[in-house]
Amino acid sequence: MSxxxxYIKKAEAQLKEWGAQIDLLKAKGENLxxxxxxxxxKKLDEAEEKRxxxxxxxxxxxxxxDSIWDDIKDEAEEKWNTVSKTFSDFVDKFK
Structure with missing residues (x-):
């Protein structure tokens, strides 16, 4: 596996996990x-948009x-880190 x-497989698994977290947080949000x-x-919409x-x-x-991967890996990592931080901040705030 290249x-x-x-990277794509790992990211897809994380996207599924974030989707489940969004569903859980939506349920919690109904009681706020x-x-x-x-x-x-607002934060939920932002997290869903980033996802x-x-x-x-x-x-x-x-x-x-695969030959182009090295050229765009940094951009992919930046996007990943942005979404990861958005979710982490959101989950921490509304746990």
């Missing part, structure tokens, strides 16, 4: 006070050849 394929609910929904962007980006990566 580095690109391993009105003022907190507004912030919760969708990364998913779309991974679909694009799947179409690339």
């Amino acid at each position: 580095n690109r394929e391993a 006070a009105a003022d907190t609910e507004i912030e919760f929904k 969708a962007e990364l998913s779309s980006y991974l679909d694009q990566l799947a179409d690339k050849t």
